[in-house]
Amino acid sequence: MCGRYVMARAIGDLVADSGALEPDEELVLPPNWNVAPTSDVPVVLERAEPASGTKTRREIHVARWGLVPPWAKDLSVGSRAFNARSETVTEKPTFRAAVKARRCAVPVDGYYEWLKPEAGAPKSAKKRPFYIHPEDGSPIYFAGLYEWWKDESVPEHDPARWLLSCTILTGASPDATDVEAARAEGVDQPGLNALEQLGGLHDRLPLPMDRDTLDAWLEPERLGSAEAAGALVDRVRRQAFRTASGWILDEVGTAVGNVRHNGPELIEPLETLL
Template identity: 30%
Template sequence: MCGRFTITDPLDAIMDRYYASIADGFEYKPNYNAAPMQYIPTIIGSKNGNRLGSLRWGLVPVWAKDDKIGNKMINARAETLAEKPAFKRLISSKRCIIPTNGFYEWKKEGTAKQPMRILMKDDRLFSLAGLYDTRTDPDGNKLSTCTIITTEPNSIMEDIHNRMPVILRPEDEAEWLGRDNDDVQSLLALLKPYQASEMRAYEVPKEVGNVRNNTEGLIKEVG
């Protein structure tokens, strides 16, 4: 699964990377421990170009009776997207990118678990593939939420965990965000493990396990 990540680049750098303008009401600050049920930066394609805004992490389908379902829908398996009621109708029209510069995963070491940070070798921003939805409750309040798609691990990840988030190749990002693209089969073909040779992983402090901790010290290499 993918349950924590970092997004710490300057706002201007994120906007430049995605040729994005800021959505109304969007506020940004670096996050060293982004966690489910938080509002996270997301990129959505629009008729006026890419928009950088925020969605709450943990998908709440439009038909959900209760928004607490989002706790259980932080990830969506790429292999079964086209079958699951919560996800299959979103692939063709409600896709997003979650920008990040690294994600966390816990590696089992005997009875203990060691948190690891996984990122690009050159520390650059990269794109996690996501889906989003907007639910309106009985009082008319709207809630926009998202989920991160996961796939099988590459060789970097297989020693750490049996899943990894889908990282889009830069050349595939426009196709994923394209508003006019509803070719589900070609979109599903983008959801594969990222090239391991471009990635690295290192041990980080165990304090990352507490969502209340959110400082630069969490991304320091230990061991």
């Protein structure tokens, strides 16, 4: 799963890397080395150009992390919907409309995951946090969904009446069979090692996208059925491990477990290895 992540690069850098247009108004998000659910985060999405009917424009917006569907009575739904299981996303009421029509990418520098003590370990053994990030320093684009929610308690012409929110899709982490499949596809040994480490770290993985998959995922076409949406989700899952094979895992200090701690020191690796 993805419960905390890092996004420390400037909006302008994301615009350049993602191919998005410059925002019409200035977007300011301070660097955040400990992004938690319900925080404001950047999202990348595409919209159809109304005038042309065929062209699209890629945009960056700021959204609340934790999807709030239009039918929700209040924001509390979002605190439980910061991740969406890809296996059931086309069926769950919270996500099934968004996956057909409101897909986005959530850019991150990396994310944190905690390794539980092994079975039989002493009771004093603690969970160990790891920072997972691309070895080349490029951003990760997680497959996501977005929704607009209307706050009926806010006056009609107040911009605060509308809330943009998002979620991140997750899938099963790679197992031994997936690692062997990646080997057959030509993934090198460091990449295979990364997949093995990811599989041993947690049973769920936030789903990253390569550039071709990103383009397909962001296409603003409204899909006509759950089957069509499921086929697109399957495409994301099929390439996720190859994309993740370019990541490295660094053990970091336990300070990341407290959201009051926020700074670049959180991602400094410890000397120990997974």
